[in-house]
Amino acid sequence: MNRIELSIVIPFFNEEENITGVYGTLKDALKSVNRTHEIIAVDDGSQDRSFDILSSLAASDPCLRVIKLRRNFGQTPALAAGFDAARGDKIITMDGDGQNDPHDIPDMLAKLDEGYDLVSGWRKDRKDSFLSRRIPSILANKLIQRVTRVPINDLGCSLKVYRRDIIRDIQLYGELHRFLPVLAKWVGARIGEIPVGHHPRRFGRSKYGISRTIRVLLDLITVKFLMSYSTSPIQIFGATGIWCIILSLISGIATILMRVITIDGNPIRTMTRNPLLLVAGILGIIGIQFIVMGLLGEINIRTYYESQKKPIYIVGETRNFDSD
Numbered sequence: 001m002n003r004i005e006l007s008i009v010i011p012f013f014n015e016e017e018n019i020t021g022v023y024g025t026l027k028d029a030l031k032s033v034n035r036t037h038e039i040i041a042v043d044d045g046s047q048d049r050s051f052d053i054l055s056s057l058a059a060s061d062p063c064l065r066v067i068k069l070r071r072n073f074g075q076t077p078a079l080a081a082g083f084d085a086a087r088g089d090k091i092i093t094m095d096g097d098g099q100n101d102p103h104d105i106p107d108m109l110a111k112l113d114e115g116y117d118l119v120s121g122w123r124k125d126r127k128d129s130f131l132s133r134r135i136p137s138i139l140a141n142k143l144i145q146r147v148t149r150v151p152i153n154d155l156g157c158s159l160k161v162y163r164r165d166i167i168r169d170i171q172l173y174g175e176l177h178r179f180l181p182v183l184a185k186w187v188g189a190r191i192g193e194i195p196v197g198h199h200p201r202r203f204g205r206s207k208y209g210i211s212r213t214i215r216v217l218l219d220l221i222t223v224k225f226l227m228s229y230s231t232s233p234i235q236i237f238g239a240t241g242i243w244c245i246i247l248s249l250i251s252g253i254a255t256i257l258m259r260v261i262t263i264d265g266n267p268i269r270t271m272t273r274n275p276l277l278l279v280a281g282i283l284g285i286i287g288i289q290f291i292v293m294g295l296l297g298e299i300n301i302r303t304y305y306e307s308q309k310k311p312i313y314i315v316g317e318t319r320n321f322d323s324d
Contacts, residue, residue, distance in 0.1 A: 006030075006037040006109075007088030011078035012054070012096035013044040017203035019053045022098050023064070029102035033109065039064045040082045041096075045072035076177040083167050091167055095158040099127065101197035108161045108194060117166045117189035120152055120181050121159035121196035128200075136213050143217075147224055148182045152193055155181060159196055163189075175215055179223045186227050231301060237294030244287030251280035 008026065012019060023039070030037055041064060043051045051068050058064040067081050079093060090112065094100040104121060111119045128134055137156050144155055155178050162184070169187045176183065181191050229236045255276045258268040271277055 002036055004038050004088045005035040006090050006092060007086035008039045008092045009079060009082030009086060010094055010096045011042045011044050011075055012046060012050050013072060014046045014048045014050060015096045016048040016050045016053055018096060018098045019050060022096055023057055026102040029105055033106055037063060038088060040085050041066045042078045042082045043068040044078040045069050074175060076172050076175050079177050080172045089164050091162045091164055093158055093160050097201055099199050099201055100159040104196040111192050111194050112161050116192040117163045118181060118184045119161045119192045121157040122154045122193050123157050123198040124195045125198060127198050140216050144220055147220060150182045150185045152181050175219055179219060182223050233297030233301060234294035237290045237297060241287040241290030244283045244290060248280045248283035248287060251276045255280060
């Protein structure tokens with residue numbers, strides 16, 4: 001089998017009206033690339049004729065490989081299934097709704113060849129509802145930039161190009177597909193971004209709404225924790241616990257001083273009626289619990305890495321190790 005240079009991974013979910021158009025536009029765009037390729041279409045448990053249409057196209061095009069998931073697992077598992085099946089040196093992802101423009105792929109590949117490990121599309125002129133899609137996206141991207149320090153303007157754009165070795169080092173869970181550039185940065189990837197075209201949806205309706213903002217915020221907390229504390233959870237839980245204990249001690253000392261110091265022979269406040277005594281006790285208990293949580297997290301992390309013989313580092317390149 002000839003070496004495959006490009007793998008294009010496209011998740012589909014109830015997109016029967018868009019499949020033929022997306023496939024045709026993509027094949028036309030790939031003509032100008034002139035690289036060996038495969039298209040991996042992942043049917044994420046569609047309830048319409050999506051799989052039948054994909055199967056029909058695959059019958060006449062050996063470059064089109066189709067995966068059908070048993071049910072609708074979501075975009076992250078669908079992408080993970082495509083990544084696992086991909087054989088190309090470079091992996092391209094795009095949506096199956098026809099809004100991404102495959103004719104941007106040559107420019108993205110050229111950008112990748114400048115030395116980047118991942119190139120993300122930026123929908124500067126986005127053709128979506130301003131209130132329900134664009135405003136939440138702008139706010140979410142600004143927040144994610146600030147928290148993760150990854151300078152990507154449009155994390156939600158599905159049109160991205162990756163080097164295979166970067167994808168290999170990333171494990172996807174939950175709904176972390178939109179944070180792939182952040183996770184890639186975590187494993188040492190060099191990331192680029194270029195403006196890409198965006199088309200209004202012609203058929204069907206979006207599977208995303210404003211409600212996903214909450215899920216994005218929760219995923220952001222997960223990603224921040226993974227980036228900063230995944231190999232040493234005691235640093236965050238223990239530090240929080242120590243601060244709680246310090247505040248507990250301050251409250252306790254203040255309670256004692258208010259009992260000891262007197263004005264006209266009467267204490268400033270008795271200990272039994274001083275709310276600071278209750279605060280001291282609660283903070284002390286919370287502090288101990290946080291430290292214990294950190295220790296349990298450390299045990300779990302060590303069990304996770306040692307049981308799988310999983311390293312806590314990722315090697316980029318080696319020299320003179322071929323004989324080992």
